[in-house]
Amino acid sequence: xILLYPTIVLLICMGLxxxxxxxxMIKIIIGISIVESSxxxxxxxxxxxxxxxxxxxxxxxxxxxDPLPQALGLTAIVINASTTAIMLALVIKLHNxxxxxxxxxxxxLRG
Amino acid sequence: xxNISFNKLFSFSxxxxxxxxxxxxxxxxxxxxxxxxxxxxxxxxGVEETGAINxxxxxxxxxxxxxxxxxxxxxxxxxxxxxxxxPQHEASMLKTEFTPIVHQSIAFILPFFxxxxxFLIAYGHLSPGGGFxxxxxxxxxxxxxxxxxGFHYMTRRFNVTRLSLIEDFGALLFLSIGVFGLIYGGSFLxxxxxxxxxxxxxxxxxxxxxxxxxxxxxxxxxxxxxIIFISLxxxx
Amino acid sequence: xxxxxxxxILVMLVATAALALFxxxxxxxxxxxxxxxxxxxxxxxxxxxxxxxxAEAVIAAGIMTSFFIITINKTEEIE
Numbered sequence: 001x002i003l004l005y006p007t008i009v010l011l012i013c014m015g016l017x018x019x020x021x022x023x024x025m026i027k028i029i030i031g032i033s034i035v036e037s038s039x040x041x042x043x044x045x046x047x048x049x050x051x052x053x054x055x056x057x058x059x060x061x062x063x064x065x066d067p068l069p070q071a072l073g074l075t076a077i078v079i080n081a082s083t084t085a086i087m088l089a090l091v092i093k094l095h096n097x098x099x100x101x102x103x104x105x106x107x108x109l110r111g
Numbered sequence: 112x113x114n115i116s117f118n119k120l121f122s123f124s125x126x127x128x129x130x131x132x133x134x135x136x137x138x139x140x141x142x143x144x145x146x147x148x149x150x151x152x153x154x155x156x157g158v159e160e161t162g163a164i165n166x167x168x169x170x171x172x173x174x175x176x177x178x179x180x181x182x183x184x185x186x187x188x189x190x191x192x193x194x195x196x197x198p199q200h201e202a203s204m205l206k207t208e209f210t211p212i213v214h215q216s217i218a219f220i221l222p223f224f225x226x227x228x229x230f231l232i233a234y235g236h237l238s239p240g241g242g243f244x245x246x247x248x249x250x251x252x253x254x255x256x257x258x259x260x261g262f263h264y265m266t267r268r269f270n271v272t273r274l275s276l277i278e279d280f281g282a283l284l285f286l287s288i289g290v291f292g293l294i295y296g297g298s299f300l301x302x303x304x305x306x307x308x309x310x311x312x313x314x315x316x317x318x319x320x321x322x323x324x325x326x327x328x329x330x331x332x333x334x335x336x337x338i339i340f341i342s343l344x345x346x347x
Numbered sequence: 348x349x350x351x352x353x354x355x356i357l358v359m360l361v362a363t364a365a366l367a368l369f370x371x372x373x374x375x376x377x378x379x380x381x382x383x384x385x386x387x388x389x390x391x392x393x394x395x396x397x398x399x400x401x402a403e404a405v406i407a408a409g410i411m412t413s414f415f416i417i418t419i420n421k422t423e424e425i426e
Contacts, residue, residue: 001350005137007357011364013130018368020122026373026419030380034364037387037407044396054395055166056239057158058313065395066150067157067166074171075182077402078243078332081411082189085339088418089193092343095422096198167398204420231401239397247405254413336410343417 004045011038023102025091029084036080043073161302162309163236163318171241172324176300179242180285183328186335187278194271194342205344209259217259224252232329236318242325246332253337262346271341274334281331288320288327300324353393360386377415384408 011034018031047069055067091101098106153166153174163169171179228248235241257265289300297304302319310317363386367379384407391400 001353003354003357005141006134007361009130009133009137010361012133013126014361014364014368016129017122017126020126021119022368024373026415026422027368027376030376030415031368033380033407033411034368034383037384037403040399040403041387041390044391044394044399047396048394052395054239054397055154056164056397057154057166058164058237064154064166066147067153067170068147068150070396070399071167071170071175073396073399074167074241074243074402075178077399077406078182078247079185081247081336081406082186082339084411085336085343085414086189086192088414089197089343091418092200092421093196093198096200101422165398200421203423204417239401241398244398244401244405247402247410251405251409254410258413340410340413340417343414343421 008038008042023104025101029087033084040073040077043069158312162312163321164312165236168236168241172321173302183331190335190338193339197342199345232325235325236321242328243332246329249333250336254340257344262344274338278331278334281327284327288324356389373419381408381412
Protein backbone atom coordinates (compact mmCIF):
# COMPACT_ATOMS: atom_id res chain seq x y z
CA UNK A 1 0.00 0.00 0.00
CA ILE A 2 2.87 2.29 0.71
CA LEU A 3 3.98 2.12 -2.92
CA LEU A 4 0.68 3.63 -4.12
CA TYR A 5 1.37 7.35 -3.74
CA PRO A 6 4.82 7.28 -5.40
CA THR A 7 3.32 5.46 -8.42
CA ILE A 8 0.59 8.09 -8.69
CA VAL A 9 3.25 10.82 -8.65
CA LEU A 10 5.28 8.87 -11.23
CA LEU A 11 2.24 8.53 -13.53
CA ILE A 12 1.44 12.24 -13.25
CA CYS A 13 5.04 13.13 -14.12
CA MET A 14 5.17 10.72 -17.09
CA GLY A 15 1.88 12.07 -18.45
CA LEU A 16 3.01 15.67 -18.06
CA UNK A 17 6.36 14.90 -19.65
CA UNK A 18 4.61 13.51 -22.74
CA UNK A 19 2.31 16.52 -22.92
CA UNK A 20 5.36 18.83 -22.84
CA UNK A 21 7.61 17.03 -25.30
CA UNK A 22 5.45 15.08 -27.77
CA UNK A 23 4.59 16.63 -31.11
CA UNK A 24 1.80 14.29 -32.22
CA MET A 25 -1.54 15.68 -31.03
CA ILE A 26 -3.14 12.29 -30.27
CA LYS A 27 -0.11 11.31 -28.16
CA ILE A 28 -0.62 14.52 -26.14
CA ILE A 29 -4.26 13.54 -25.54
CA ILE A 30 -3.13 10.09 -24.38
CA GLY A 31 -0.76 11.80 -21.93
CA ILE A 32 -3.57 13.96 -20.56
CA SER A 33 -5.83 10.89 -20.24
CA ILE A 34 -3.13 9.06 -18.24
CA VAL A 35 -2.74 12.05 -15.88
CA GLU A 36 -6.51 12.12 -15.28
CA SER A 37 -6.65 8.35 -14.66
CA SER A 38 -3.90 8.70 -12.05
CA UNK A 39 -5.88 11.50 -10.37
CA UNK A 40 -8.88 9.12 -10.15
CA UNK A 41 -6.57 6.49 -8.63
CA UNK A 42 -5.43 9.15 -6.14
CA UNK A 43 -9.06 9.80 -5.15
CA UNK A 44 -9.63 6.07 -4.71
CA UNK A 45 -6.45 5.75 -2.65
CA UNK A 46 -7.37 8.66 -0.37
CA UNK A 47 -10.75 7.05 0.35
CA UNK A 48 -9.20 3.72 1.43
CA UNK A 49 -8.35 2.76 5.01
CA UNK A 50 -6.60 -0.56 5.79
CA UNK A 51 -9.30 -3.09 6.66
CA UNK A 52 -12.14 -0.94 5.34
CA UNK A 53 -15.06 -2.41 3.41
CA UNK A 54 -16.77 -1.07 0.29
CA UNK A 55 -19.26 1.75 1.05
CA UNK A 56 -22.33 -0.44 0.35
CA UNK A 57 -23.99 -0.92 3.73
CA UNK A 58 -26.07 -4.02 3.06
CA UNK A 59 -25.13 -5.07 6.62
CA UNK A 60 -23.40 -2.81 9.15
CA UNK A 61 -19.62 -2.78 8.78
CA UNK A 62 -17.37 -1.41 11.50
CA UNK A 63 -15.00 0.45 9.13
CA UNK A 64 -16.18 1.62 5.67
CA UNK A 65 -14.16 3.25 2.89
CA ASP A 66 -14.86 6.98 2.67
CA PRO A 67 -17.72 7.40 0.10
CA LEU A 68 -17.14 11.13 -0.49
CA PRO A 69 -13.95 10.99 -2.64
CA GLN A 70 -15.45 8.05 -4.56
CA ALA A 71 -18.55 10.07 -5.46
CA LEU A 72 -16.38 12.98 -6.65
CA GLY A 73 -14.14 10.53 -8.53
CA LEU A 74 -17.17 9.11 -10.32
CA THR A 75 -18.04 12.59 -11.58
CA ALA A 76 -14.39 13.15 -12.52
CA ILE A 77 -14.31 10.02 -14.70
CA VAL A 78 -17.35 11.10 -16.73
CA ILE A 79 -16.04 14.67 -17.14
CA ASN A 80 -12.67 13.21 -18.22
CA ALA A 81 -14.49 11.28 -20.97
CA SER A 82 -16.34 14.40 -22.15
CA THR A 83 -13.22 16.59 -22.28
CA THR A 84 -11.25 13.89 -24.12
CA ALA A 85 -14.09 13.62 -26.66
CA ILE A 86 -13.94 17.39 -27.27
CA MET A 87 -10.15 17.26 -27.62
CA LEU A 88 -10.42 14.45 -30.18
CA ALA A 89 -13.04 16.40 -32.11
CA LEU A 90 -10.66 19.38 -32.23
CA VAL A 91 -7.87 17.09 -33.48
CA ILE A 92 -10.08 15.91 -36.36
CA LYS A 93 -11.02 19.51 -37.18
CA LEU A 94 -7.34 20.61 -37.15
CA HIS A 95 -6.35 17.64 -39.28
CA ASN A 96 -8.98 18.55 -41.87
CA UNK A 97 -7.76 22.15 -41.93
CA UNK A 98 -3.95 21.64 -41.89
CA UNK A 99 -3.71 17.99 -42.95
CA UNK A 100 -1.07 17.19 -40.30
CA UNK A 101 -1.00 16.05 -36.70
CA UNK A 102 2.31 17.68 -35.85
CA UNK A 103 1.84 20.78 -33.69
CA UNK A 104 5.11 22.40 -34.85
CA UNK A 105 4.00 22.31 -38.48
CA UNK A 106 0.60 23.76 -37.59
CA UNK A 107 2.35 26.68 -35.83
CA UNK A 108 4.50 27.28 -38.93
CA LEU A 109 1.54 27.08 -41.35
CA ARG A 110 -0.50 29.54 -39.39
CA GLY A 111 2.14 32.26 -39.55
CA UNK B 112 18.41 19.83 -33.29
CA UNK B 113 20.02 21.63 -30.39
CA ASN B 114 16.89 23.34 -29.08
CA ILE B 115 14.80 20.14 -29.17
CA SER B 116 17.17 18.33 -26.80
CA PHE B 117 17.25 21.46 -24.62
CA ASN B 118 13.44 21.50 -24.60
CA LYS B 119 13.33 17.82 -23.56
CA LEU B 120 15.96 18.40 -20.86
CA PHE B 121 14.21 21.50 -19.53
CA SER B 122 10.78 19.86 -19.41
CA PHE B 123 12.24 16.73 -17.81
CA SER B 124 13.78 18.75 -15.00
CA UNK B 125 10.59 20.79 -14.62
CA UNK B 126 8.46 17.64 -14.34
CA UNK B 127 10.82 15.92 -11.90
CA UNK B 128 10.75 19.08 -9.74
CA UNK B 129 6.94 18.86 -9.75
CA UNK B 130 7.22 15.17 -8.83
CA UNK B 131 9.42 15.93 -5.82
CA UNK B 132 7.04 18.65 -4.66
CA UNK B 133 4.05 16.29 -5.03
CA UNK B 134 5.85 13.60 -3.05
CA UNK B 135 6.63 16.02 -0.23
CA UNK B 136 3.03 17.26 -0.12
CA UNK B 137 1.63 13.70 -0.16
CA UNK B 138 3.95 12.79 2.72
CA UNK B 139 2.77 15.82 4.70
CA UNK B 140 -0.90 15.06 3.94
CA UNK B 141 -0.62 11.45 5.09
CA UNK B 142 0.81 12.56 8.46
CA UNK B 143 -1.93 15.15 8.92
CA UNK B 144 -4.53 14.15 11.55
CA UNK B 145 -7.66 15.01 9.54
CA UNK B 146 -11.13 14.52 11.10
CA UNK B 147 -13.51 13.31 8.39
CA UNK B 148 -16.58 14.77 10.09
CA UNK B 149 -18.61 15.08 6.91
CA UNK B 150 -17.93 11.53 5.77
CA UNK B 151 -18.67 10.25 9.29
CA UNK B 152 -22.11 11.85 9.02
CA UNK B 153 -22.67 10.28 5.59
CA UNK B 154 -21.58 6.85 6.81
CA UNK B 155 -23.55 6.88 10.08
CA UNK B 156 -26.80 8.54 8.96
CA GLY B 157 -26.66 7.87 5.21
CA VAL B 158 -28.99 4.89 5.15
CA GLU B 159 -31.67 6.41 7.38
CA GLU B 160 -31.73 9.84 5.72
CA THR B 161 -31.73 8.69 2.10
CA GLY B 162 -32.97 5.09 2.24
CA ALA B 163 -30.19 4.04 -0.16
CA ILE B 164 -27.76 1.24 0.66
CA ASN B 165 -25.03 2.36 -1.76
CA UNK B 166 -23.58 5.45 -0.02
CA UNK B 167 -21.82 6.69 -3.17
CA UNK B 168 -25.14 6.91 -5.03
CA UNK B 169 -26.77 8.40 -1.92
CA UNK B 170 -24.16 11.18 -2.00
CA UNK B 171 -24.39 11.63 -5.77
CA UNK B 172 -28.18 11.74 -6.04
CA UNK B 173 -29.41 12.98 -2.71
CA UNK B 174 -26.88 14.88 -0.60
CA UNK B 175 -25.03 16.43 -3.55
CA UNK B 176 -27.59 16.11 -6.37
CA UNK B 177 -26.81 19.69 -7.44
CA UNK B 178 -23.30 18.60 -8.50
CA UNK B 179 -24.88 15.83 -10.58
CA UNK B 180 -27.02 18.39 -12.42
CA UNK B 181 -23.85 20.36 -13.23
CA UNK B 182 -22.12 17.20 -14.31
CA UNK B 183 -25.05 16.20 -16.58
CA UNK B 184 -24.84 19.62 -18.24
CA UNK B 185 -21.11 18.99 -18.83
CA UNK B 186 -22.05 15.97 -20.93
CA UNK B 187 -24.79 17.93 -22.66
CA UNK B 188 -22.40 20.75 -23.64
CA UNK B 189 -19.72 18.22 -24.71
CA UNK B 190 -22.25 16.51 -27.00
CA UNK B 191 -23.41 19.80 -28.53
CA UNK B 192 -19.81 21.05 -29.02
CA UNK B 193 -18.74 17.84 -30.74
CA UNK B 194 -21.90 17.80 -32.87
CA UNK B 195 -21.27 21.44 -33.83
CA UNK B 196 -17.63 21.44 -34.88
CA UNK B 197 -17.23 18.03 -36.53
CA PRO B 198 -17.34 17.95 -40.37
CA GLN B 199 -18.76 15.14 -42.48
CA HIS B 200 -15.71 12.95 -43.08
CA GLU B 201 -15.37 9.43 -44.46
CA ALA B 202 -14.03 6.93 -41.92
CA SER B 203 -12.49 4.17 -44.01
CA MET B 204 -12.76 1.75 -41.10
CA LEU B 205 -16.55 1.73 -41.16
CA LYS B 206 -16.54 0.44 -44.74
CA THR B 207 -15.47 -3.07 -43.71
CA GLU B 208 -18.20 -5.55 -44.50
CA PHE B 209 -18.52 -8.16 -41.72
CA THR B 210 -19.57 -11.77 -42.32
CA PRO B 211 -23.13 -12.76 -41.37
CA ILE B 212 -21.69 -14.57 -38.34
CA VAL B 213 -20.69 -11.23 -36.84
CA HIS B 214 -24.05 -9.67 -37.68
CA GLN B 215 -25.95 -12.56 -36.07
CA SER B 216 -23.82 -12.66 -32.92
CA ILE B 217 -24.03 -8.88 -32.42
CA ALA B 218 -27.79 -9.02 -32.99
CA PHE B 219 -27.91 -11.75 -30.32
CA ILE B 220 -25.83 -9.75 -27.81
CA LEU B 221 -27.60 -6.40 -28.14
CA PRO B 222 -30.68 -7.14 -25.95
CA PHE B 223 -28.34 -8.12 -23.10
CA PHE B 224 -26.86 -4.63 -23.22
CA UNK B 225 -30.35 -3.36 -22.39
CA UNK B 226 -30.65 -5.83 -19.51
CA UNK B 227 -27.33 -4.77 -18.00
CA UNK B 228 -27.97 -1.05 -18.30
CA UNK B 229 -31.54 -1.22 -16.95
CA PHE B 230 -30.27 -3.37 -14.06
CA LEU B 231 -27.46 -0.92 -13.24
CA ILE B 232 -29.80 2.06 -13.40
CA ALA B 233 -32.65 0.47 -11.41
CA TYR B 234 -30.36 -1.06 -8.74
CA GLY B 235 -28.16 2.03 -8.58
CA HIS B 236 -28.95 2.77 -4.95
CA LEU B 237 -28.63 -0.86 -3.84
CA SER B 238 -25.52 -2.19 -5.56
CA PRO B 239 -22.52 -0.46 -7.13
CA GLY B 240 -23.50 1.19 -10.43
CA GLY B 241 -26.07 3.89 -10.84
CA GLY B 242 -27.09 6.35 -13.50
CA PHE B 243 -23.63 6.94 -14.91
CA UNK B 244 -22.40 3.42 -15.65
CA UNK B 245 -25.86 2.32 -16.82
CA UNK B 246 -26.05 5.26 -19.21
CA UNK B 247 -22.58 4.63 -20.58
CA UNK B 248 -23.52 1.02 -21.37
CA UNK B 249 -26.47 2.33 -23.41
CA UNK B 250 -24.05 4.49 -25.41
CA UNK B 251 -21.70 1.51 -25.79
CA UNK B 252 -24.62 -0.27 -27.46
CA UNK B 253 -24.97 2.45 -30.10
CA UNK B 254 -21.18 2.33 -30.67
CA UNK B 255 -21.43 -1.44 -31.26
CA UNK B 256 -24.27 -0.93 -33.78
CA UNK B 257 -22.27 1.70 -35.70
CA UNK B 258 -19.18 -0.51 -35.85
CA UNK B 259 -20.93 -3.64 -37.12
CA UNK B 260 -23.92 -2.42 -39.15
CA GLY B 261 -22.45 0.84 -40.39
CA PHE B 262 -23.43 4.46 -39.89
CA HIS B 263 -26.51 4.58 -42.17
CA TYR B 264 -28.24 1.69 -40.38
CA MET B 265 -27.69 3.53 -37.09
CA THR B 266 -29.14 6.84 -38.30
CA ARG B 267 -32.11 5.01 -39.80
CA ARG B 268 -32.95 3.35 -36.47
CA PHE B 269 -31.91 6.02 -33.89
CA ASN B 270 -31.63 9.35 -35.70
CA VAL B 271 -29.91 12.11 -33.78
CA THR B 272 -33.04 14.21 -33.27
CA ARG B 273 -34.76 11.37 -31.39
CA LEU B 274 -31.67 10.85 -29.23
CA SER B 275 -31.41 14.55 -28.33
CA LEU B 276 -35.15 14.50 -27.54
CA ILE B 277 -34.57 11.70 -25.01
CA GLU B 278 -31.66 13.68 -23.58
CA ASP B 279 -33.85 16.75 -23.09
CA PHE B 280 -36.52 14.61 -21.40
CA GLY B 281 -33.81 13.29 -19.04
CA ALA B 282 -32.82 16.84 -18.16
CA LEU B 283 -36.46 17.88 -17.69
CA LEU B 284 -37.13 14.86 -15.45
CA PHE B 285 -34.13 15.68 -13.28
CA LEU B 286 -35.12 19.36 -12.96
CA SER B 287 -38.73 18.47 -12.20
CA ILE B 288 -37.49 16.22 -9.36
CA GLY B 289 -35.61 19.25 -8.05
CA VAL B 290 -38.66 21.51 -8.33
CA PHE B 291 -40.80 18.77 -6.72
CA GLY B 292 -38.52 18.91 -3.70
CA LEU B 293 -38.85 22.70 -3.72
CA ILE B 294 -42.67 22.58 -3.82
CA TYR B 295 -43.07 20.07 -0.99
CA GLY B 296 -41.03 22.09 1.50
CA GLY B 297 -37.35 21.41 1.86
CA SER B 298 -34.76 22.71 -0.56
CA PHE B 299 -34.16 22.17 -4.28
CA LEU B 300 -33.68 18.44 -5.04
CA UNK B 301 -34.74 17.54 -1.48
CA UNK B 302 -35.52 13.84 -1.28
CA UNK B 303 -36.28 12.91 2.31
CA UNK B 304 -36.97 16.41 3.70
CA UNK B 305 -39.82 16.72 1.17
CA UNK B 306 -41.65 13.93 2.98
CA UNK B 307 -41.20 11.35 0.22
CA UNK B 308 -41.85 7.81 1.46
CA UNK B 309 -38.35 6.32 1.67
CA UNK B 310 -39.33 2.66 2.02
CA UNK B 311 -37.20 0.32 4.08
CA UNK B 312 -33.62 0.28 2.80
CA UNK B 313 -32.51 -2.72 0.74
CA UNK B 314 -35.67 -3.08 -1.30
CA UNK B 315 -35.95 -1.98 -4.90
CA UNK B 316 -38.28 0.97 -4.33
CA UNK B 317 -36.40 2.26 -1.35
CA UNK B 318 -34.58 5.44 -2.28
CA UNK B 319 -37.53 7.83 -2.48
CA UNK B 320 -36.98 9.81 -5.70
CA UNK B 321 -33.48 8.41 -6.19
CA UNK B 322 -34.35 5.68 -8.74
CA UNK B 323 -36.11 8.35 -10.80
CA UNK B 324 -33.10 10.67 -10.84
CA UNK B 325 -30.93 7.62 -11.59
CA UNK B 326 -33.11 6.96 -14.63
CA UNK B 327 -32.90 10.62 -15.70
CA UNK B 328 -29.10 10.73 -15.48
CA UNK B 329 -28.83 7.34 -17.18
CA UNK B 330 -30.91 8.52 -20.13
CA UNK B 331 -28.93 11.75 -20.34
CA UNK B 332 -25.49 10.13 -20.19
CA UNK B 333 -26.48 7.36 -22.58
CA UNK B 334 -27.91 9.57 -25.30
CA UNK B 335 -25.30 12.29 -24.79
CA UNK B 336 -22.33 9.95 -25.32
CA UNK B 337 -24.01 8.20 -28.26
CA ILE B 338 -24.61 11.62 -29.88
CA ILE B 339 -20.90 12.31 -29.36
CA PHE B 340 -20.00 9.05 -31.09
CA ILE B 341 -22.51 9.50 -33.92
CA SER B 342 -21.13 12.97 -34.69
CA LEU B 343 -17.58 11.53 -34.52
CA UNK B 344 -18.43 9.01 -37.24
CA UNK B 345 -20.61 11.24 -39.39
CA UNK B 346 -20.27 10.40 -43.08
CA UNK B 347 -22.96 11.57 -45.48
CA UNK C 348 -0.61 -11.92 -0.38
CA UNK C 349 -2.75 -8.99 -1.40
CA UNK C 350 0.23 -6.65 -1.01
CA UNK C 351 2.25 -8.86 -3.37
CA UNK C 352 -0.52 -8.72 -6.01
CA UNK C 353 -0.82 -5.00 -5.34
CA UNK C 354 2.88 -4.48 -5.96
CA UNK C 355 2.84 -6.54 -9.16
CA ILE C 356 -0.15 -4.59 -10.52
CA LEU C 357 1.49 -1.26 -9.65
CA VAL C 358 4.65 -2.24 -11.53
CA MET C 359 2.56 -3.38 -14.53
CA LEU C 360 0.59 -0.12 -14.34
CA VAL C 361 3.73 2.00 -14.64
CA ALA C 362 5.05 -0.30 -17.39
CA THR C 363 1.86 -0.02 -19.49
CA ALA C 364 1.80 3.76 -18.97
CA ALA C 365 5.40 4.01 -20.19
CA LEU C 366 4.64 1.76 -23.18
CA ALA C 367 1.49 3.72 -24.07
CA LEU C 368 3.29 7.05 -23.87
CA PHE C 369 6.58 6.22 -25.58
CA UNK C 370 5.62 3.68 -28.27
CA UNK C 371 6.18 4.72 -31.86
CA UNK C 372 2.98 3.54 -33.51
CA UNK C 373 -0.21 5.36 -32.54
CA UNK C 374 -2.49 2.32 -32.64
CA UNK C 375 -0.22 0.41 -30.24
CA UNK C 376 -0.35 3.20 -27.67
CA UNK C 377 -4.16 3.35 -27.85
CA UNK C 378 -4.54 -0.39 -27.29
CA UNK C 379 -2.04 -0.29 -24.43
CA UNK C 380 -3.99 2.65 -22.97
CA UNK C 381 -7.08 0.42 -22.65
CA UNK C 382 -4.85 -2.20 -20.97
CA UNK C 383 -3.75 0.57 -18.59
CA UNK C 384 -7.41 1.31 -17.76
CA UNK C 385 -8.12 -2.37 -17.10
CA UNK C 386 -5.23 -2.50 -14.62
CA UNK C 387 -6.64 0.67 -13.08
CA UNK C 388 -9.98 -1.13 -12.64
CA UNK C 389 -8.29 -4.01 -10.78
CA UNK C 390 -6.50 -1.53 -8.52
CA UNK C 391 -9.73 0.32 -7.72
CA UNK C 392 -11.41 -2.96 -6.82
CA UNK C 393 -8.58 -3.80 -4.40
CA UNK C 394 -9.01 -0.30 -2.94
CA UNK C 395 -12.65 -1.12 -2.10
CA UNK C 396 -14.12 1.41 -4.58
CA UNK C 397 -16.60 -0.63 -6.67
CA UNK C 398 -18.44 2.38 -8.14
CA UNK C 399 -15.21 3.93 -9.38
CA UNK C 400 -14.05 0.58 -10.76
CA UNK C 401 -17.30 0.00 -12.68
CA ALA C 402 -17.36 3.50 -14.15
CA GLU C 403 -13.65 3.36 -15.04
CA ALA C 404 -14.11 -0.03 -16.69
CA VAL C 405 -17.11 1.01 -18.79
CA ILE C 406 -15.84 4.48 -19.72
CA ALA C 407 -12.05 4.42 -19.91
CA ALA C 408 -11.55 0.85 -21.12
CA GLY C 409 -14.81 0.75 -23.06
CA ILE C 410 -15.85 3.76 -25.10
CA MET C 411 -12.66 5.84 -24.82
CA THR C 412 -10.78 3.24 -26.88
CA SER C 413 -13.40 3.50 -29.64
CA PHE C 414 -13.18 7.31 -29.58
CA PHE C 415 -9.40 7.15 -30.00
CA ILE C 416 -9.56 4.53 -32.76
CA ILE C 417 -12.16 6.51 -34.72
CA THR C 418 -10.01 9.67 -34.52
CA ILE C 419 -6.90 7.80 -35.60
CA ASN C 420 -8.86 6.31 -38.49
CA LYS C 421 -10.24 9.68 -39.54
CA THR C 422 -6.84 11.36 -39.40
CA GLU C 423 -5.29 8.58 -41.55
CA GLU C 424 -1.77 9.82 -42.36
CA ILE C 425 0.55 8.25 -44.88
CA GLU C 426 3.96 8.96 -43.36
